Amino acid sequence: MRVDRTSVFTQFRRILQRIILQLIEAFGTFKRSEHVFMVVAAVLIGILGAAGAILFRFSIRFFQQVFFQTDTPTISFLSALPWWQKILMPVLGGLIVGPIVHFIAREVRGSGIPDVMEAVARKGGMIRPRVVLAKMCAAAVTIGSGGSAGREGPIVQIGSAIGSTIGQVLSVSARRMRTFVACGAAAGIAATFNAPIAGALFSLEVILGDLAVANIGHIVISSVVATLISRHYLGDSPAFVVPEYTFISPYEFIPYTLVGILAGLISVLFIIANYGTQDLFDRIKIPPYLKPALGGFGVGIIALWLPQICGVGYESISHAIWGQKAWWLLAILIFAKIIATSLTLGSGGSGGIFAPSLFMGAMLGSLVGKEAHMIYPSLTADAGAYALVGMGALVSGTSHAPISAILIIFELTNDYHIIPPLMVACIISLLIAIYFKKESMYTMKLVRQGINIFEGRDINVLKGIRVRDILNTDIEKIPAGCSFSELIRRMIKSHHQEYFLVDASNTLQGIISLKDLKEFFREEANLSTLVIASDIAQPPAVILYPDDGIDLAMHHFGRLNVDELPVVDAQNRGHLIGTVRRMDVIEAYNQEIFRQDMVGGLSQRGHSRG
DSSP, rough: OOOHHHHHHHHHHHHHHHHHHHHHHHHGOOOOOHHHHHHHEEEHHHHHHHHHHHHHHHHHHHHHHHHHSSOOOOHHHHHHOOOHHHHHHHHHHHHHHHIIIIIIGGGBBBBBHHHHHHHHHHHHHOOTTTHEEEEEHHHHHHHHOOOBBBSSSHHHHHHHHHHHHHHHHHHHHHHHHHHHHHHHHHHHHHHHHHHHHHHHHIIIIHHHHHTTTTTHHHHHHHHHHHHHHHHHHHHHOOOOOOOOOOOOOOGGGHHHHHHHOOOOOOOHHHHHHHHHHHHHHHOOOOOOGGHHHHHHHHHHHTTOOOOGGGBSHHHHHHHHHHHOOOOHHHHHHHHHHHHHHHHHHHHHHBBHHHHHHHHHHHHHHHHHHHHHHHHHHTOOOOOHHHHHHHHHHHHHHHHHHHHHHHHHHHHHOOOOGGHHHHHHHHHHHHHHHHHHHHSSSHHHHHHHHOOTTTTTTTTTHHSSBBBBGGOOOOEEEETTTHHHHHHHHHHHHOOEEEEEETTTTTTTTEEEEHHHHHHGGGGGGHHHHTBBBHOBBOOOOOOOOOSSBBBHHHHHHHHHHHSSEEOSSSTTTTBBBEEEEEEEHHHHEEEHHHHHHHHHHHHHHHHHHH
């Protein structure tokens, strides 16, 4: 018997609608309040986001059991494996992951965070529901088989997809959908690190790219709910047990600054290596679904000598924090992790870059800390403090999200004393990374696809409106041969600020503004017959066409500091047909935002009646 997936989805949607609406009814007189609706939805997303994160963690352990016969393959365990098993397991994992990525959901390749950012900026937050299970399986197999990747990026994509799926079920507006996606991302990060503040800020800083979002309260609610649930099922200890931090001397800012500089450079190297490896695999002439296995083979070769690079690497991070690794091994592991992660993700594997960034940052910080403490033992803290600062600095450099990096490390330590050196290192790392590579690890993927993520946010609203929709035809046309005295008389009678010169065929010749005439006013008597309008007019700095989006007009308003731009006929170029005014663009934008909110509100009321 064939199951109609559409009817199943419709039934599930109706059931979920009834559950949420019954919860809203419990609030009495506020039962149809938008605020209550969003709070209930945020709580639901927090619950399901935490459930997704927990299930993903268990999925990784399940596949570790499948591939290695233990759900916690330690470094010593991996070291004792026969050489063929170290190579074979990542290859088998790649053979499973490749078809999932290629045939089921290609957006689950890599960390998935760039795809979430694109969905928020360009697709109104729409993420296919199948991404939840596809990402969970692909990333769990990649990490569980020994691939070098993190679990944080997948958890963000899983949580975001859960938020988007709930939004699709409830038919919310695009603005609400983006908030739902952000709530899901925050829930994922919060559940992973047991860090609710960092989860909310990561969602705002990276996913939405706006720290001043009006719905920050709902995002925080999802983050807190997810943290509470994850603490219940996974324990309330942070991701890493860290030593107590002590700030010894102001001179420590010198090695902390060095950590920031080196972290920025390593971040750039990591970004270049990751996408360079992807380009290399794109040129290899084998089926795409087999390439993750080839990447797994490379990871297995490295694991023969350095099994620390397998999986998320949290055990090695803990060793670095507690200063339990030799300096030469720390240096080697930095570059080995870059290569292994680039092979895993560049070949088409599924996993995040957050944990690898923490890994490399811990190795770097511990290395600098060991050397600094060896040279100046009385002026510097132990290596563990530098490892923590290095973790934040590397994350800041790769993600271009310094606030999230600072908060994650702070919530791991719960120590205010680490904030000053952490802030210094994170900001320096960010500045160094931006100097050499403008794009982050996340935005680089989108830029390579020709997508400008920063143009895609609220400007999407502007792009949906055409110049013809707000064309102003009430303009003051001036003949090119108009005398100066006639020009002044016309301006006195007019309310316009801009005057457009046209010839006999109505072709735009130039523009005169009031400020252009200031220097001529005192000489009006002498110029009345000597100067004509074309002597004063300035050539148009830019012209628009009816089919242009008003986002282009807004860009020119800001660049030229003008309030009105000419519009010419696209067929008969140069033929003036009207203008676009800054105030009309702003009004059109506000009306469209209001319309989207009304659509969401009507949709919600429709659910209430259903």
